[in-house]
Amino acid sequence: MGLILVLHDTSRPALYGAVAAAIAAARHCGFMHVEARFDTTLHADAMQHVIASGGLGPSGLCWFERLSGKQVPPVATPESILDAARMQDVVVPIHPAFLVDEDLPAALSSAAQILGIEVKAITVREDADCFFDAATREVLALRDRFGRIRLSAPPFHEGDALTIGLIGAESDHRDVYPAALASLADAADSLSIPIDVRFIDPVHINQFEDPAIFDGLSGILLPGGADMKNVAGQTAAAALSLETGLPTVGLCLGMQTMATAVAWRAFGRSTANLAEANPDAPIKTFVPMAGARDPDGNVLPIHRTGDQTIDIASCTLLSGMVGSERQIRCNHRFRLNPALLPDLEAAGLRVAASSSAGAIVDAIEVPGHSFFIGMQGHPELSSRAEMPYSLLVAFLESAAKRHPSSTS
Secondary structure, X not given: OEEEEEEOOOOOHHHOOHHHHHHHHHHOOEEOOOOEOOOXXXXXXXXXXEOOOXXXXXXXXXXXXXXXXXXXXXXXXXXXXXXXXXXXXXXXXXXXXXXXXXXXXXXXXXXXXXXXXXXXXXXXXXXXXXXEEOOOOOEEEEEOOOOOEEOOOOOOOOOOOEEXXXXXXXXXXXXXXXXXXXXXXXXXXHHOXXXXXXXXXXXXXXXXXOHHHHOOOXXXXXXXXXXXXXXXXXXXXXXXXXXXXXXXXXXXXXXXHXXXXXXXXXXXXXOEEOOOOOOOOOEEOEEEOOOOEOOOOOEOOOOEEEXXXXXXXXXXXXXXXXXXXXXXXXXXXXXXXXXHHHHHHHOOOXXXXXXXXXXXXXXXXXXXXXXXXXXXXXXXXXXOOOOOOXXXXXXXXXXXXXXXXXXX
């Protein structure tokens, strides 16, 4: 039994815990993480991994769940780490750039030695997309072209590549919040479809959208995110896909901007917006849950996080895709404004999933569209290389119909 400290001096939040996760998965060790801090003015989505039991952690923690199939625990104290290391080998990522307590590694190591717990330190070095032990040159992990941390090389798929637009700056998806890009690649692998990803920065999308931004695309993915400066461009992209019929899937904020695009159709684009993005909008499409109650009188949570059970409406497009998958990772403080539902439904929107007796809308779809489905939760956080989330698989299947040769 022992303690394995994995020292990785990186400034990329997406790699937080990544190599440590690979070591823990490969060696079947325990995995624990300490309190971290990030400059969210620089990287808004650095702390957006949803812990299954509730709360948020560094976005790079998704790699442990993807590689091991086990849930990431909450932040550990030094005492709990030492207790665990008495029972099994425990891997702990140490990232100097993100440590809250700079003295913790030394203190943890000293305390472990006093208790007779063997301590091993592994210093990570990088060469392109290969991570290795600086002392032994042992390869610890690989990173593929979709940013996925892997223990082995990814599969290769022949054929014409499908081009998918991923809304967001490439640096955000590769270096800050990696789960959306990784889950898209998981779905492609499951279908043996080669894909190319075109990153579309929403800040550069004109609100009076130009259809040229979709040239050559077979579909677009609208991701989640905490940076409200992305909302205007992402909503414009959703509005354009709504009108053109381009297959579109939305995750968390992505669903919110999709519903807002439908609201633009119903009320006019200058009137409707998320309350979080524009508190002065005449029509607020998503409003705080704080202070609201469900039809049974129960108070809604101020902040809904962790694994949540949702009710998927029968005879919807979504119900035919997700089957028995009734749990989804959630991280949101806002909900679709229930007062707008009659008008949104008249404009083509259908509620595909809900919870809290219908007070929270968990998924939407537009039945007359080729594929226009969004979920309030984060299905990308339930995706693994061998087990992609079914909604994303269905999205790529729809996108592939625009370029059938991609599946040959």
